[in-house]
Amino acid sequence: MTAVLQNRPVSTPAPTAKKVPHHVVIVGGGFGGLYAAKALGNANVQVTLIDKRNFHLFQPLLYQVATGGLSAGDISSPLRAVLSKQKNVRVLMGEVVGIESDDKHVRLKNGETVSYDTLIMATGSSHHYFGKDEWSDIAPGMKTIEDALEVRRRIFLAFEAAEQESDPARREALLTFFIVGGGPTGVELAGALAELAYETLREDFRSINPGETKVVLLEGMDRVLPPYPGDLSVAAKKSLEKLGVEVRTNTLVTNIEGDTVTLKSGDIEEQVQAFTVLWAAGIKASPMGKAIAQQTGAELDRIGRVIVEADLSVPGCPNIFIAGDLAHYAHRTENPLPGTAATAMQQGEYLASSIKKRLANKTVGAFEYKDNGTMAVIGRNEAVADLGFTKLSGFPAWIIWIFVHIYFLIEFDNKLLVMLQWGWHYFTSQRGARLITGDDSIPALSALVIDEMTMGEQVRGEQARTESTKMVDA
Ligand SMILES: Cc1cc2nc3c(=O)[nH]c(=O)nc-3n(C[C@H](O)[C@H](O)[C@H](O)COP(=O)(O)OP(=O)(O)OC[C@H]3O[C@@H](n4cnc5c(N)ncnc54)[C@H](O)[C@@H]3O)c2cc1C
Numbered sequence: 001m002t003a004v005l006q007n008r009p010v011s012t013p014a015p016t017a018k019k020v021p022h023h024v025v026i027v028g029g030g031f032g033g034l035y036a037a038k039a040l041g042n043a044n045v046q047v048t049l050i051d052k053r054n055f056h057l058f059q060p061l062l063y064q065v066a067t068g069g070l071s072a073g074d075i076s077s078p079l080r081a082v083l084s085k086q087k088n089v090r091v092l093m094g095e096v097v098g099i100e101s102d103d104k105h106v107r108l109k110n111g112e113t114v115s116y117d118t119l120i121m122a123t124g125s126s127h128h129y130f131g132k133d134e135w136s137d138i139a140p141g142m143k144t145i146e147d148a149l150e151v152r153r154r155i156f157l158a159f160e161a162a163e164q165e166s167d168p169a170r171r172e173a174l175l176t177f178f179i180v181g182g183g184p185t186g187v188e189l190a191g192a193l194a195e196l197a198y199e200t201l202r203e204d205f206r207s208i209n210p211g212e213t214k215v216v217l218l219e220g221m222d223r224v225l226p227p228y229p230g231d232l233s234v235a236a237k238k239s240l241e242k243l244g245v246e247v248r249t250n251t252l253v254t255n256i257e258g259d260t261v262t263l264k265s266g267d268i269e270e271q272v273q274a275f276t277v278l279w280a281a282g283i284k285a286s287p288m289g290k291a292i293a294q295q296t297g298a299e300l301d302r303i304g305r306v307i308v309e310a311d312l313s314v315p316g317c318p319n320i321f322i323a324g325d326l327a328h329y330a331h332r333t334e335n336p337l338p339g340t341a342a343t344a345m346q347q348g349e350y351l352a353s354s355i356k357k358r359l360a361n362k363t364v365g366a367f368e369y370k371d372n373g374t375m376a377v378i379g380r381n382e383a384v385a386d387l388g389f390t391k392l393s394g395f396p397a398w399i400i401w402i403f404v405h406i407y408f409l410i411e412f413d414n415k416l417l418v419m420l421q422w423g424w425h426y427f428t429s430q431r432g433a434r435l436i437t438g439d440d441s442i443p444a445l446s447a448l449v450i451d452e453m454t455m456g457e458q459v460r461g462e463q464a465r466t467e468s469t470k471m472v473d474a
Contacts, residue, residue, distance in 0.1 A: 021046045021088075022359055025106060025116035027096045027288070029056050029079045031341045032122030032324030034410070035348030041086035043356050048114060050106070052095035054078055058409055060341060061418070062142045063185065066151035067192040068200075068434035069425060074417050076145060077410040096123070096288065099295050101317055118319045120351055121288055121306075125325035125339060128282035128303065135256045137443055139180060139277040142189070149437060151278055155193065156436045158276045159201065162208045173259055173273035175213045180253050181281030182219025183226070184376040187236055189280060190217040191378040194243040199429040216246045216274075218263065220281075223249055225376060225384065227338070232384040235393035239378040253277075259444040275444045283339060285326050296320065301328045301336070310366035311354060312347060323347040329367065337369050341408070346370060375401045380426060 022045045026033045029051035037049045055076040064070040083089045092114070098107040099121075105113040127141030140150050155177070162174035175197075179190045197213035204210070217224065217240065223233040224240070224247060237247050254269070255262035262271050285304035293300050298314045299307045305328035306314060312327060314320045324344030330336045337343045346369060354364045373387035375397065383397035392400065402422065409415045425431060 022117045023048065023115065024118045024120065024355060025050065025114055026120045026122065027106060028122035028124060028324070029053070029091075030122060030124050030324060031344035032348040033120065034079070034082065035345045036120050036122070036323060036352045037083060037089050038086070039349045039352030040355065041089065043088070043352070045088065045355065045359070047089040048092055049079065049083065049089060050092045050094055050096055050108070050114065051079060052093070054080070054093045056082060056410055057145055058414075059143070060405060062145070062148040063188045063192055065145065065148040065433070066142060066189065067155065067196050068152055068431040069192065070418060070421060071433045072145045072149065074414055074421070075409070077414060082410055098291055099320075101295050101320060104319070116319075118321070118355055120321045120323055121292060121326060122323040122344065122348065123286035123288040123326055125283040125285050127279060128284040129279070130282060135279070138256050139279040141279040142185060153436050153438055154276050154442060155196070156434055157440065157442050159205065159208070159210065160436070161275075161442060163205050164207070169273070171208065174275050175208065175210075176272075176274040176276070177213065177215050178261055178274045178277045179215070179217050180277065180279050182217055182221070182224035182247070182249065183280060184374070186217055186219070186280035187224055187240065187376050187378060189278060190215055190240060190245045191243055194240070194245045195379045195429070196431060198244050200431050214246060215244065216248060218251045218253060219247070219249045220252045221249065228374065228384065228386055229391060232386055232391055232393060236376060236378060236384045239382040239384075239394070243379045275442050283325070289326055292320070292322070305336070311364055312351060312367050321351050323351055329369075331366060333369065338374075340374070342372055343369060375404065377401045380429070
């Protein structure tokens with residue numbers, strides 16, 4: 001080694017400082033963030049992808065996990081594995097809690113900071129209970145894998161509890177499932193739940209008849225799938241009813257307390273009993289929207305999304321961009337773009353390409369959304385699809401739905417596993433992931449039992465007080 005150094009020619013220039021590549025930090029490994037990171041794979045930039053989870057989640061199939069059709073691993077892909085071949089991309093597991101735009105760094109929950117030259121924020125969204133956050137315990141939503149497992153736990157526990165219940169009224173309430181929200185998530189969940197009750201579980205119980213299950217889909221507007229063309233809403237309702245779902249439109253949930261759900265249709269209010277209420281009614285942007293607004297003065301819309309420029313940048317911050325559900329993009333569109341995987345993927349890819357163009361001093365055009373249509377699946381072999389140039393429903397729409405979903409699953413293993421399981425499910429109606437994990441209590445039922453115990457104590461207390469009064473009187 002010494003010899004090599006000694007033999008070095010005198011004219012060799014001293015090593016110059018290596019140029020540090022442009023550092024792109026992407027927060028969020030969902031559809032927006034992951035597609036941006038993938039598209040920056042061969043670029044001359046250093047990329048750090050930060051996510052609080054170590055996996056990418058394919059949210060469109062969460063309802064399958066919730067109804068025991070697929071397992072959590074089938075719809076999740078480890079971010080490190082997905083990006084392992086892209087040597088310029090580093091994955092960091094951590095939760096971003098703040099941004100300091102003057103110092104150009106993001107702050108993690110563990111106190112660390114990560115500096116950036118360009119920042120892409122793609123932290124998505126969460127459920128919205130329209131100011132009734134206290135309903136979240138009783139009526140879980142479906143956004144994370146834990147949410148889907150919780151929904152699955154409640155669904156299968158309700159059947160188990162019904163099997164052991166001798167009181168007919170309570171058994172009926174245990175076999176009643178309310179799904180709040182008739183958008184694509186609610187429609188898909190209702191269809192799968194009906195199929196589970198009326199087909200998959202048909203022979204599995206001895207004291208109850210799962211065929212007596214009531215799956216009720218509640219929608220505040222006058223039709224399900226409100227953003228879809230009217231005839232597809234009609235077709236979706238028909239398919240749901242064919243599966244046994246009771247569809248109630250123009251119906252609002254005004255209260256959920258214990259096992260009692262209060263519904264309002266026009267001026268009529270009624271109270272119904274159900275131990276399982278599932279929330280599919282609304283979303284709000286991730287809290288990072290607020291953090292960005294506080295730091296940069298950006299405007300937020302009513303659900304907390306950052307109102308972005310035509311190139312997806314935060315107004316006044318040309319090196320901070322927003323992608324996916326966190327972005328409110330309304331340039332050259334009548335309404336803000338829908339919060340869908342397609343929007344997020346297109347925005348992620350656009351941002352990767354625009355960063356490359358900027359670094360090459362090329363002009364960057366505005367983001368242009370390509371509308372490839374929307375789809376919702378209803379049960380095992382029907383769907384509705386609005387593809388722009390044509391509208392389909394029933395089996396043909398389902399075939400398209402299935403191929404699109406398998407195509408966009410991230411990893412080859414997942415594609416194969418899901419295809420095999422759907423094939424099996426199609427012919428047998430079986431759902432192999434019907435596990436109840438975690439706690440074995442149903443919140444609404446536990447609340448009722450506690451109420452009954454408290455009432456019992458009150459009654460006993462009253463009796464004791466009466467007894468003692470009698471004794472004093474005597
Ligand atoms: C049940 C359900 C069904 C759906 N079905 C469809 C469908 O059929 N078709 C369709 O097109 N769309 C569907 N969507 C919508 C689609 O999934 C979203 O629009 C899409 O996931 C948005 O992508 P995103 O990248 O903005 O956010 P996400 O995919 O939600 O990703 C956000 C990422 O950010 C991470 N993150 C969040 N906060 C932080 C933080 N502070 N620090 C670090 N990381 C953070 C999260 O862990 C997550 O990985 C569905 C959504 C749900 C919930």
